[in-house]
Amino acid sequence: MIIHEYGRKLEEKEWSPCIDMLLAGEHIVLTTHVNSDGDGLGSEVALAEVLRSLGKEVTIVNPTEVPSNYVFLQDIADITVFDEQVEEIIEKISLADLVVLLDANLSERMGGIWNHVSFARELGRLNVLCIDHHLEPEDFADLMVCETYASSTGELIYDLVTALEDRLGKGLITPGVAEGLYVAVMTDTGSFRFPKTTPYVYRLAGDLVAKGADPNDIYDKVYNSLKPQSLQLLGAALSEIKLIEDGSVSWLFISQDMLNKTGSKLFDTDLIIKYLLSVRSVRIAVLMVEMQDGRTKVSFRSRGDIYVNKIAGNYGGGGHKNAAGCMLRYAREKAIQIILADVRDFLKNSEIINK
Numbered sequence: 001m002i003i004h005e006y007g008r009k010l011e012e013k014e015w016s017p018c019i020d021m022l023l024a025g026e027h028i029v030l031t032t033h034v035n036s037d038g039d040g041l042g043s044e045v046a047l048a049e050v051l052r053s054l055g056k057e058v059t060i061v062n063p064t065e066v067p068s069n070y071v072f073l074q075d076i077a078d079i080t081v082f083d084e085q086v087e088e089i090i091e092k093i094s095l096a097d098l099v100v101l102l103d104a105n106l107s108e109r110m111g112g113i114w115n116h117v118s119f120a121r122e123l124g125r126l127n128v129l130c131i132d133h134h135l136e137p138e139d140f141a142d143l144m145v146c147e148t149y150a151s152s153t154g155e156l157i158y159d160l161v162t163a164l165e166d167r168l169g170k171g172l173i174t175p176g177v178a179e180g181l182y183v184a185v186m187t188d189t190g191s192f193r194f195p196k197t198t199p200y201v202y203r204l205a206g207d208l209v210a211k212g213a214d215p216n217d218i219y220d221k222v223y224n225s226l227k228p229q230s231l232q233l234l235g236a237a238l239s240e241i242k243l244i245e246d247g248s249v250s251w252l253f254i255s256q257d258m259l260n261k262t263g264s265k266l267f268d269t270d271l272i273i274k275y276l277l278s279v280r281s282v283r284i285a286v287l288m289v290e291m292q293d294g295r296t297k298v299s300f301r302s303r304g305d306i307y308v309n310k311i312a313g314n315y316g317g318g319g320h321k322n323a324a325g326c327m328l329r330y331a332r333e334k335a336i337q338i339i340l341a342d343v344r345d346f347l348k349n350s351e352i353i354n355k
Helices: 012-024 038-053 087-095 113-122 153-168 175-188 199-210 215-223 228-238 256-262 266-271 308-313 332-353
Strands: 027-032 057-062 098-102 127-132 143-146 242-244 249-254 284-290 296-302 323-328
Touching (some): 012 098, 012 143, 027 038, 027 087, 153 199, 256 266, 266 284, 296 332, 308 323, 323 332
Parallel strands (some): 027 057, 027 098, 127 143
Antiparallel strands (some): 284 296
């Protein structure tokens, strides 16, 4: 790996195996993790447009629906939500020669899609490529590009596309591609304020703006397009936030009843967790959401050297050092009990280690 003045960056020769696999594929399926976000979606639509410009047949199949604040993305309407009962979707996966997972490095993050990908792969019909930037990847793909130095998967796709441009000797970043990649990088860097927002990321963003991404319009559509239900959920949720451990930990449980009363959906909860970390004394924020099947989705955020991905990892989840998540099979009371106990112990151990 080449070390640059402002950090690491994969060069064309390091992208070469990935480029070879993409160019060899004819029927390609792109996917991302359950409860998709701006990084996964922006990376998908950008890579899809690039591959289609090269004559590839590309289908995007996601395990869950697209959040409403990303529907403006080019070709987002072409995304198919996976359904076990729809034969056409299963056929697309079974006839593919390449499946690309973006912004996730665990096979289970593909939801029900993975079972069909795994089956087709065993028959020797397809390869699996994974491009991601999260910690602790699972070894399940034929080729995995998992670079934790990157601010986002969008940063990696930008580098991949520029390496592909060098290989082919032509430009590939259209305004649509630039918009998708800008959304990916902007959202996963917290609007260019998280620790991995290096000088290179700002230069990358500048290049995307020069090639057609409109930063004002994109920010407005992503962050200022809340539906009334989202605001109602936010209002209900803010009054339920609790602080423990002398204000070092904030937590909130959102029930199905709260979602139903406000007419909200699961992706509406994603905007709430930032408020849990808005109190300066808070070092770990925990958002728990009751799922329809009784399980509990848990999201963690933290400040400084608090590796919340390690807490999530205890329950089969993962993510970044300061942003991670997992799914618990437990209902409300048990979920709250075990997660808060784990968070308390983890925080105490972190304080001991850092003394």
